[in-house]
Amino acid sequence: MTSPARLSVEDLVGPPERAGASISPDGDRIAFLAPWKNRLNVWVQDLGRDGGADGEPRCVTADEVRSVTSFEWTHDPRWLIYAQDSGGDENHHLFRVDLTDPEAPAVDLTPYPGARVLSHEQPHGRPGTVLLQINHREVTEMDLAELDIATGELTVLAENPGQVMDWLLTPDQEPHALTLNDGGDIVLSRWNAGDPVEIAVFPGSDHPLGMFPFELAADGGGVWLGSWAGGDRLLLARVDLTTGAETLVDEHPELELDGMRRGVEQIGSPLIRSPRDGALLGVRYLGEKQVIRPLTPRFAAVLEALEALSDGTIGRLSCDQDEQRWVVGFDHDREPSATWLYDHATGESRLLFRPYPHLDPAALAPMTPVTIPARDGLALPSFLTLPVGVEPSRLPLVLLVHGGPWYRDSWGFNEAVQLLANRGYAVLQVNFRGSVGYGKAHMQAAIGEFAGAMHDDLIDAVDWAVAQGYADPDRVAIFGGSYGGYATLVAVTLTPDVFAAAIDYVGISDLENFMRTVPVFARKQLTNNFHHYIGDPDVPEHVADIRARSPIHHVDEIRTPLMVAQGANDVRVVRAESDNLVAALRDRGVDVEYLVKDDEGHGFLNPENQIDFYRRADHFLARHLTGSSDVAC
16 A cells, blocks of 8 residues: 655645635626735636636735635625634624725724624625624623624614624614523514513523524514424524514424534534525535535526535535526535536536645545444444555544534544644544534533543544554544643543543633633623533532533643643633643643744634644654654655
8 A cells, every 4th residue: 555645734734825715796706815925815806707717816905914714795896894803812803895996905894992893794685784793882792783884884773781692683674682581591582672572482501502593584574593493403494573483494304404513613604595685595404414405496406516516515605696606615525625616507617726736635535424332322423534545453543622512523624634644643533422413412412521421422432443443542642622622631631541642722721710711792601501511610519510620620640741732812712721731730840842822812823823833733743653753844
């Protein structure tokens, strides 16, 4: 068997040549992300009516400090808008780009010190405006406001008195809100000038992160939302905003609506909607791979043509106002986001770009779905990636743990997985209990099980890989970010002998401190997630158990070689979570590798920081799993 050539860290985690394309409302241009001065920025390129490029692309954002990660066309193709924070502090402001004035700098439409745009959307029927959830009036509360894109005028439509989790606005400009009642249930109300009128109530424990999706229906008289409808699978329902009656809109016979995962990752709605009037065209579900169910005959024909372009699954998708010209990026385990242009009027299509054209898909490792039984019989949907050209027997293994924990791993390109596989490691990703998308019972099996059965699931997965012959039990590492970082620290305190190395990336070490330092405006939402699953640190009876499940109180047990990485500006898992852990270990004389980036937050964004982190992780794992220091890039 022949192993593929060694790839450099830059090959896999460096900035893409192009990514994230979408088409303008008039179908005449595409916008995409591409590097400018080593930062991703937004570029625009004209399209010929034959679908070919017409002229050179031009950079329209020119941010030299921090990469731009997303953008939107407005209803008027003169404008683009995008959100940007400062150094990872998540105080996102909304910026406007005027494509008719190439020399004009981007304009900050929300220039309020310390303010954060939590979400923004362009409502159908009100072109030229953006609805914002923003805390410029009071930093602890997210109000509903309307922004005029051309003038920058901001109008507060409803003030948040403290309990509102989410807002929507009907076509007659009537605000509606989701709030939490005293029992933690989610209440949908007509806001009624601050005197709410209850419409419907949903069990808060069923929606630990809120409701995904939660979108005004195209007719303006209802809301589309993710509902359990008394069962175990999340499906798409409509709630009438007058009567509160809930009706089924769509469901898959086996799979769950891909709402919560997409909400956590902030990669857009599972609903595919017409840019013209907001009508529902299709719905995304997720099992081993994504399934899109078309809801109109026309979109069914479009979908059939699009899916014929790749054996990947449809990721980013956009079309012009007439739903004729489509730009689609495909998720694939070995070919990241190849992006195509398709014209439904002519049936013609062409490849626009591959983000990483230097990567040979044949040299990358396939991601294989596997199901692992937990010790109590719970099925753990997982993904196993084995290195190419290597006998899959007694390999060094990296257990890669996702965040959340209300998230899930899914099939597709993952730069960390491919880097590890290229180095000869087997990679195992486990959707342990608490992961979303596998039913309510699977999610709620994590209640009370932080540092308990959730950890057992990971150990059971390692034991499975060893029993199957894939993994060498003496060469197993654990690597995780956010909750995955917490799981890593739990692993090296509870079961240090299982792991030969561990990497904690922006992970929680102290659950009590973590919950107390969550941004004030977000603390009310802890009720149905961390408080429900672990306990409330403001309830004295809960504190001892919370501390028992916190790795900071068990550092004396750590003897596994450990690497810790942290963003100095992280507002979700504050720097103290890592500083205190590292200090405690160093006080014991334990050597821990510590990487802090002063210009990053909850995860590293800028290319040089990502490259540095993965280079160090590469070297660290080579040293402890293979005994090698040869990590030449």
